[in-house]
Amino acid sequence: MKKPRHLLGSHAPQPLKESFYFVLIILFLLEIAGAQTTRNATVDPSEARALNSIFQRWGISGTDQRWNISGELCSGVAIDDTAIRDINPGIKCDCSFNNRTVCRITALNLDQNYLTGPLPASIGNLTRMQSLSLGINALSGELPRELGMLIDLRLLAFGTNNFSGPLPSELGNLTRLTQIYFDSAGVSGPIPPTFSSLTGLEIVWASDNELTGQIPDFIGSWSNLLVLRFQGNSFQGPIPPSFSNLTSLNDLRISDLSNGSSTLDFLRNITSLGTLVLRNNNISGSIPSNIGDYQSLILLDLSFNNLTGRIPDSLFNLSSLTTLFLGNNTLNGTLPAVKGPTLRNINLVANRFTIDNSNGR
Ligand SMILES: *[C@@H]1O[C@H](CO)[C@@H](O)[C@H](O)[C@H]1NC(C)=O
Ligand SMILES: *[C@@H]1O[C@H](CO)[C@@H](O)[C@H](O)[C@H]1NC(C)=O
Ligand SMILES: *[C@@H]1O[C@H](CO)[C@@H](O)[C@H](O)[C@H]1NC(C)=O
Ligand SMILES: *[C@@H]1O[C@H](CO)[C@@H](O)[C@H](O)[C@H]1NC(C)=O
Ligand SMILES: *[C@@H]1O[C@H](CO)[C@@H](O)[C@H](O)[C@H]1NC(C)=O
Ligand SMILES: *[C@@H]1O[C@H](CO)[C@@H](O)[C@H](O)[C@H]1NC(C)=O
Ligand SMILES: *[C@@H]1O[C@H](CO)[C@@H](O)[C@H](O)[C@H]1NC(C)=O
Ligand SMILES: *[C@@H]1O[C@H](CO)[C@@H](O)[C@H](O)[C@H]1NC(C)=O
Ligand SMILES: *[C@@H]1O[C@H](CO)[C@@H](O)[C@H](O)[C@H]1NC(C)=O
Ligand SMILES: *[C@@H]1O[C@H](CO)[C@@H](O)[C@H](O)[C@H]1NC(C)=O
Ligand SMILES: *[C@@H]1O[C@H](CO)[C@@H](O)[C@H](O)[C@H]1NC(C)=O
Ligand SMILES: *[C@@H]1O[C@H](CO)[C@@H](O)[C@H](O)[C@H]1NC(C)=O
Numbered sequence: 345m346k347k348p349r350h351l352l353g354s355h356a357p358q359p360l361k362e363s364f365y366f367v368l369i370i371l372f373l374l375e376i377a378g379a380q381t382t383r384n385a386t387v388d389p390s391e392a393r394a395l396n397s398i399f400q401r402w403g404i405s406g407t408d409q410r411w412n413i414s415g416e417l418c419s420g421v422a423i424d425d426t427a428i429r430d431i432n433p434g435i436k437c438d439c440s441f442n443n444r445t446v447c448r449i450t451a452l453n454l455d456q457n458y459l460t461g462p463l464p465a466s467i468g469n470l471t472r473m474q475s476l477s478l479g480i481n482a483l484s485g486e487l488p489r490e491l492g493m494l495i496d497l498r499l500l501a502f503g504t505n506n507f508s509g510p511l512p513s514e515l516g517n518l519t520r521l522t523q524i525y526f527d528s529a530g531v532s533g534p535i536p537p538t539f540s541s542l543t544g545l546e547i548v549w550a551s552d553n554e555l556t557g558q559i560p561d562f563i564g565s566w567s568n569l570l571v572l573r574f575q576g577n578s579f580q581g582p583i584p585p586s587f588s589n590l591t592s593l594n595d596l597r598i599s600d601l602s603n604g605s606s607t608l609d610f611l612r613n614i615t616s617l618g619t620l621v622l623r624n625n626n627i628s629g630s631i632p633s634n635i636g637d638y639q640s641l642i643l644l645d646l647s648f649n650n651l652t653g654r655i656p657d658s659l660f661n662l663s664s665l666t667t668l669f670l671g672n673n674t675l676n677g678t679l680p681a682v683k684g685p686t687l688r689n690i691n692l693v694a695n696r697f698t699i700d701n702s703n704g705r
Pocket of ligand 4: 443
């Protein structure tokens with residue numbers, strides 16, 4: 345009775361044969377329903393050990409939670425429809441393993457729990473984890489290399505913490521990652537070359553760390569990238585020309601690059617941008633002449649660079665633009681007499697504009 349649909353669809357010649365199969369199918373379905381009410385899946389014992397050891401370290405008691413009912417970790421809100429962000433601290437489980445007898449932990453949320461000390465290496469034992477959130481705590485020490493064992497991870501968040509040391513090269517093994525959040529995490533050093541494998545990344549928040557070296561060329565091949573935040577690190581320029589391939593970007597923020605000079609040429613085909621912040625990056629050359637094509641642009645901040653030439657008039661007429669910061673450049677020429685209605689915040693100080701009293705051009 346493995347394929348009831350096939351049996352129904354077969355060419356049964358007599359009605360009697362059909363009803364025989366019908367009864368069989370009903371019995372089959374009843375058996376499944378019965379099995380589900382009498383036998384519940386339980387969490388993999390080694391995962392239970394790992395999670396309990398992690399929680400003991402932080403004095404978190406799973407017994408007080410709406411999951412871990414009567415000692416079973418994968419019960420209650422851990423297996424119903426409640427979203428993981430609404431369970432804190434919390435886990436989610438997938439109970440379909442070993443013919444639905446074994447549950448594995450797929451999500452762990454420890455955001456904003458006043459956690460201190462290192463992240464235990466045994467986190468790497470939860471190998472079916474898809475979502476791990478540790479943000480807004482005071483975790484310290486180096487990130488454990490064992491994070492690289494969580495090869496099913498889609499989301500990894502450890503921002504606003506007090507970690508130190510480098511990003512482990514093992515994170516490059518997390519090839520299913522689509523989102524990584526680590527603003528203000530405390531990490532330092534270069535972006536590991538192994539990160540070239542993370543081509544599925546869509547959202548990357550990495551601002552306000554002490555990342556050094558050049559921004560890697562290979563980021564230009566993360567072709568699914570929608571959001572990249574690289575402000576307030578110790579990177580050196582230039583912005584890699586390979587970034588011209590990131591045509592899906594809608595939020596790009598890079599600031600405080602030292603050394604190497606960049607231009608804005610790479611932007612030419614990235615016209616879906618909504619937010620573009622490129623402050624203090626030693627950018628020279630002019631504002632792209634096709635800036636009028638950037639109809640989704642809401643915020644544009646190119647302050648503290650070495651931009652020259654005129655501002656294209658079309659920039660003052662973009663349909664969505666509300667904020668325009670171009671201060672501290674060497675822009676010149678005249679400004680248009682009128683601006684679009686959405687444009688509310690403008691800062692153009694410290695440039696070389698000429699005042700045009702004739703209103704002509
Ligand atoms: C299985 O879980 C259901 C509800 O989730 C519960 O009513 C039932 O008693 C459990 N069965 C066993 C054998 O633990
Ligand atoms: C994690 O896995 C390793 C290797 O299988 C094992 O030696 C260790 O005891 C596990 N740690 C915990 C806390 O379960
Ligand atoms: C879950 O409950 C059991 C028994 O009530 C307890 O021993 C265990 O430590 C709890 N698990 C966690 C992660 O706190
Ligand atoms: C899966 O479990 C069901 C009962 O829930 C059983 O009838 C079936 O034989 C099991 N399949 C395997 C491959 O163990
Ligand atoms: C962060 O860690 C440093 C040592 O690495 C320590 O001096 C500092 O007090 C810590 N800050 C917080 C908020 O825990
Ligand atoms: C994970 O990454 C490290 C260093 O980048 C590498 O040596 C190791 O072989 C990788 N492990 C797996 C399972 O791919
Ligand atoms: C952009 O992508 C294309 C193919 O996807 C590749 O051939 C080209 O080298 C890339 N350009 C840069 C500057 O990385
Ligand atoms: C923009 O796209 C056009 C057409 O696909 C291509 O010829 C050009 O090289 C691209 N410009 C940049 C800066 O990538
Ligand atoms: C800046 O670049 C120059 C030449 O490319 C190099 O000699 C110098 O070491 C760089 N500065 C820093 C801080 O790396
Ligand atoms: C860019 O401007 C800064 C100050 O605004 C200046 O120190 C620097 O020399 C300029 N760089 C170039 C390449 O013009
Ligand atoms: C504006 O600056 C450019 C070079 O930066 C120069 O060629 C041009 O003559 C200047 N225009 C005016 C009106 O000053
Ligand atoms: C930016 O412009 C302001 C206002 O003119 C000036 O005080 C400041 O020194 C400038 N900063 C730089 C880095 O050029």
